[in-house]
Amino acid sequence: MAVIYHSNYGHTQRVAEAIVTGARQQLPETQAKAVDVNDVDWDFLDQADLLVFGSAVYMGSVTAGFKTFMDATSKRWYHGKWQGKWAAGFANSGGLSGDKLAVLQQICLYSMQHGMNWIGLPLKPTGHEPHDLNRLSSNLGLMSQSLDGPPEETPGVGDIDTAIWFGDHLAKTIIKHQPTS
Numbered sequence: 467m468a469v470i471y472h473s474n475y476g477h478t479q480r481v482a483e484a485i486v487t488g489a490r491q492q493l494p495e496t497q498a499k500a501v502d503v504n505d506v507d508w509d510f511l512d513q514a515d516l517l518v519f520g521s522a523v524y525m526g527s528v529t530a531g532f533k534t535f536m537d538a539t540s541k542r543w544y545h546g547k548w549q550g551k552w553a554a555g556f557a558n559s560g561g562l563s564g565d566k567l568a569v570l571q572q573i574c575l576y577s578m579q580h581g582m583n584w585i586g587l588p589l590k591p592t593g594h595e596p597h598d599l600n601r602l603s604s605n606l607g608l609m610s611q612s613l614d615g616p617p618e619e620t621p622g623v624g625d626i627d628t629a630i631w632f633g634d635h636l637a638k639t640i641i642k643h644q645p646t647s
Contacts, residue, residue, distance in 0.1 A: 467498040467637060468511050471520040471556075472532035476617035478522045478558045481610050484626045485518060485556065488633025492641060498633075503535035512542070515640045516552040517582070519573045520608075523559035526568050536576055549581030552640055556608035556629070558621065570607040585639055587632055596622040599631060608632045 467489050473479035482500040489498035501507060511517060521532035528536070542548055555573035557566035574584055591603045601624050602609040610625035621629075 467493060467516045467518065467640065468507075468514040469498075469500045469518040469520065469633075470503060470506070470511065470535065471500065472503045472529045472535065473522060474529065474531070475522075475612075477610075477612035477621060478520055480617045480626070481556055481558050481608070481621060481629050482518075482520055484629035485520075485608070485633035485636070488630035488635075489637040491634045492637035498637065503531055506535065506538075512547055514551070515644070516554065516585075516636060517548065517577075518554045518556065518636060519577070520556040520558070521569060521573070522612075523557055523564050523566055523569050526565040528569055528572055539580070543580055546581060551580075551582050552585055552636075552643075553577035553580070553582035554585045554607055554632075554636055556610065556632070558610045558612055560612055560614070562602070562611060564611070566602070566604070566609040567606065570604070570609070574606060585636055587628075588635070589628070589631060595624070597624045597627075599624060599628045601625070601628075 469482045471482040521528040557569035589600045591600045592598045610621040612620045
């Protein structure tokens with residue numbers, strides 16, 4: 467499992483690392499890792515069963531850095547290298563909405579173009595307080611909010627706990643669907 471992200475200030479990276487933390491509850495350390503789009507291990511991505519894509523939201527879209535990564539996969543698309551893999555996504559912004567849904571839709575469409583199988587976030591919201599799971603009520607993928615502050619403080623505990631839950635769920639999904647010998 468590879469969690470591929472772009473993060474200018476560290477907030478989206480923190481979410482990516484929380485997803486990996488959740489996945490490692492099910493998978494060995496070597497089988498789940500966060501991958502910055504500025505330092506891509508293409509072999510690891512090509513071998514992974516699940517690619518989780520994440521970006522901060524800039525002007526209602528993925529960041530320029532994440533879009534550059536997307537464009538760099540065109541030969542993989544052409545050769546169908548990721549066809550049949552599992553995919554999921556996450557979006558982080560400062561605003562409560564912040565057009566995170568648009569970014570998740572963009573990432574989902576990108577995954578569909580690669581012929582991947584999408585995994586959503588099947589977690590009912592537990593409330594709207596900062597400590598609640600899925601407080602932003604997303605089902606397409608993970609949404610998190612970073613308020614003004616350092617990445618050690620924001621996104622808040624509920625969003626980070628949701629990211630850990632999501633990582634655990636994603637790992638369980640790929641384990642459940644691995645072919646039996």
